Amino acid sequence: MATQAVSQPPWTLPASSVEIPVLKVYNSLTRTKNEFVPREGRRVKWYNCGPTVYDASHMGHARNYVTQDILRRILSDYFGYDVHFVMNITDIEDKIILRARQTHLLERFRADTKTLSPELLADVRDAWTTHVRARVRKGLVEADAPADGAEWDAWPALEAKFKDRAWRQDALRRDEKFEMHFNAAARARSALEVGQSALDARQGGVDVARQLIDEAADVLAPALDAKLGATVTDPSISRRLSSYWERRFFDDMDRLRVRRPDTITRVTEYVPEIVVFVERIVDNGYGYALEDGSVYFDTRAFDGAKGHVYAKLEPWSRGNRALLEEAEGALASTTGGKRSPADFALWKASKPGEPAWESPWGPGRPGWHIECSVMASAVFGESMDIHSGGIDLAFPHHDNEVAQSEAYHECHSWVNYFLHTGHLHIEGLKMSKSLKNFITIDEILQRYSARQLRLAFLTTLWSAKIDFSESLMTGEVKNIEATLNNFFTVAKALVSQARADADASAVPGRDARHGFDAPEQELTSALHAAQDAFRAALCDSFNTPAALDVLRDLVSRANVYVAARGAGAVNAGVVERVARWVGAMLRVFGLGEGERDGIGWGQLSADGGGALDREEVLMPYLRALSTFRDGVRARAIAGGDGVAKDILALCDGLRDDALVPLGVALDDQEDGKALVKLVPPAELVKARDAKRAALEQRAAQKAAAQAAERERRAKKLARGRAPPWEMFRAPHVPEGKYGGWDADGVPTTDGAGAELSKNARKGLLKEFAAQRRVHEEYLAWRREEEAGGREAE
Structure with a gap:
């Protein structure tokens, strides 16, 4: 007997055929995309390498920290993970010590x-000579390099060659900082x-002396450090410098709308823990002390021991001496004893002139890599989910x-996952002061907004250059920003108008339409497809360029829908739903702040306070006025007399003169009702003035054409100025040509009185x-001309 199939109850939902993508991230450890699975459920432990604070933050910092902020927001605000974001501040390092001391x-x-x-x-000349020998000479070929003691006399010839671009580029290939060093020497x-001229003229006051020091600071500071650096023993000198630049760094991050870390760690606050950490590495057999009190990591002992592998991130760089030496710092010990060139401090x-803490090996300070x-x-224990930083830190720092x-x-x-942001280049070149393309965050924010910078970073994969x-x-x-701004402006106006119409209308009659036809269904389907595509893009290792394209395509479809339907027939609810979702996704990227379901970017005001809701405050009044x-x-149009013309002019004046400076746009629609929009006043004034200028230009062109036509016609009609009855008399003909005329003034006889022939008379x-x-x-x-003149009066 066959088994009967058991029918499912009618309320049972069918199994979904839609495959929901899972988040995968590009992991530098595996050099591939791995599914993201935190160790502790929804909790994510994330450590981000922070800045070494000794100078102004620059575009490289912006690229790294804004990008990390975008990824952090996506994880927490879109995927809903509970992220504990920790960032360190390197407040004691060779660059800080040198800069502070000098x-x-x-x-x-x-x-x-x-x-x-x-x-x-x-003193200054000695410093100049040392600078030329140590710095400038590195970019010179042997034939151009002056002999020791001949630098001063050889300089004019070098300055002449420096003006040659090809010569300068050749020097930069030998030393990328050549131009910077040369300019410092020139100053x-x-x-x-x-100064010498002033001294010869006996005008050597304190102001002249200090001006010399200021102009020669770049060559003088290293010379003073070489001579007196060991006398600087106060550790607060380094702390003051790092504290100042740390404040400046976070000020810049605030201006870039980068969220503050949940936890900030500073190296100088963790020195006791660092000492204990180093002791245990030594006890485990992976570290050794030198006679001078420095302690090094033994890469050979570690590599291969108990399954360990050295340089997991970039194994191909493990023999790169240039990277290894750069990582050890300018103040690295020159004492021998390292067991391998790859071993690191x-x-x-600590040498004289450097901060020092007590340790089992003597007074010293942490190595760069150990701090992180x-x-x-100390914060996360023996493991974490994410470690991030710029790609330049992958080796040797992160390894x-x-x-x-x-x-x-x-x-x-x-x-588990190493996330490395890609390099930043300026106009195709690596950012460098010597190339004059070095841009600080303060400088770039004077040219572009924080939103525009973030948009720029979003257009490129976070891991790519x-x-x-x-x-x-x-x-x-700017095209992306303008497109989104225009869409949000129209969406707000449509939603506001729809609410006003709903408030003003009675209960819909029996024959009212639902307003959800094929165009609305198509736009709603486009929204759903966009939501799926957006998630797929972010699941594909935070592919923000693709996600942005999804938003732009959806906005384009919405604009086409509005244009095809017309403002009077648009279903504002569908447009509102699209606008609110697009705005929410933009805020996920950190492109605005405020409520997730608002229409628009939701950007904070310039002073960081809450932005005034202009729609809520102004719209009731604007709707009444509109x-x-x-x-x-409407009455003026129906009136059809002179008064109507005046009323229309007043209405246009209200639209074009009174409301434009207030940021209110009234777009006249075919149904006779204006669509009310709030737009930045500067944009409206600019658009209005451009429109007026175009109208004035057309009017001027028309007037010029009319004047030219009048002139052409006047020339044509000029010969008609003389009445026909006068045309055969002087001064129109020579005196005495004719002797007699008929009643119309046509000649009958010639000047001698003889009667004109029939043919002559016929021609006349x-x-x-x-x-x-x-x-x-x-x-x-x-x-016609006289009538026109009277009308003008």
Whole structure:
């Protein structure tokens, strides 16, 4: 007997055939996209390498930290993860120590200088000579390099060659900082020449002396440091510098709308933990101390021991001496004893002039790489989900972090996912002061808004190189912004108008339409498809360029729908739903702030306070004003007399003169009702003035054409000025040509009194008739001109 199929109850939903994508991220550890699975459910432990604070933040910082902020917002605001975001501040490092010490010595030298003296000039010149030998010479070929002691005399010839672009580019290939070093030497030499002239003229006051020091600062500071650096023992000098630039860094991040970290760690606050961490690495057999008190990580002992692998991120870079030496810092110990060139400092013995903390190996300070391992471990324990930073940190910094952390924790998976942001280039070139394309965040925010910068970064994959260029900003970015702004403006106006109409109307009659036909269904389907495509793009390793394209395509479809339907027939609810979702997704990217379901970007006001809801405050008044105008305008159109013309002019004046400076646009529709929109006043004024200028230009062109036509016609009719009865008398003909005329003024005899022949008379009569015609045309033209003049008066 066959088994009967059991029917499902009618309320049972069918199984979904739609495959929901899962989030995958590009992981530098595996160099592929891996499914994102946090270790602790929805909780994400994320450590981000922060800045070394010793100078102004620049576009490289903007690229890295804005991009990390976008990824963080997507994880928390879109995917709903509970993210604990930790970022360190490197407040003690070789660059900070050097900058702080040199700045301190230069300021002290400047304060102690009371007059311009031969000794001061000699000190600056010695510093200049050292700078030329140590810095400028690196970019010169041997034939151009001056001999020791001949630098001053050889300089004019070098300056002449420096003007040659090809020569300069050749030097930059040998040393990318050549131009910067050369310009520093040129400024100092010029200042020395001015100082010498002042001294010769006995005008060497304190102002002249300090001006010399300021102009020669770039060559003088290293010389002072070499001579007096060991005397700087106050650790607060470095802390003051790093604290100042840390505040400036976070100020810049606030201006870029980058969320503050949940937890901030500073190296100087974790020195005791660093000492303990280094001790355990040594105890585990992966570290060793040198005689000078420095402690190094033993990469050979680690690599291969107990399954460990050194340089997981970039194994091909493990022998790159240039990267290894750069990572060790300018103040690295020159003492021998390293077991391998790849070994790196866990603890650096402090030399005179450097901050120091007590340790089992003597006074010292943390190595660069150890700080992140210790601080991340102190907050997260023996593992974390995400570690992020710029791609330039992958080796050796992050590779060294991984090695020493696994050596400390005796583990093989300290980090699950490494996220590295791509390089930033300016107009195709790596950013560099020597290339004059170095841009600080303060400088770039004077040219573009924080939103525009974020949009620029969103147009490129977070892990790819981005070429920041004028064409990117003025072309693609501003077009995206303008498109979205225009859409939100129209959507707000349509929604506001629909609500006003609903408030003003009675209960719909029996024959009212639902307003959800094929066009509305198509736009709704487009919204649903966009939501699916948007999620798929973000699941594909945060593919923001593709996600942006989804939003732009949906906005384009909505605009086509509005244009095809017309404002009076649009289903504002469908447009509103699209606008609210698009706005919410833009805010996920950090492009605005405020409620997720608002229409528009929801950007904060410039001072950081809450933005005034202009629609809520102004719209009731604007709708009343617009309704009044609609009524007056309708009556004026129906009136059809002179008063109607005046009323129409008043209505246009209200629209074009009174409301435009307030940021109110009234778009007249075919149904006689204006669509009320709130637009930035500057945009409306600009559009109105451009429209008026175009109208004035057309009017001027029309007037010029009319004047030219009048002139052409006047020339044509000029021969009709003389009446036909006068055309055969002087002065129109020579005196004495004719002797007699008939009643019309046509000659009958010649000047001698002889009667004219029939043929001569016939020709004169034809001329008379022709002149009568052109004279009548001339008189008619004069009457037209006089009538026009009277109307003008």
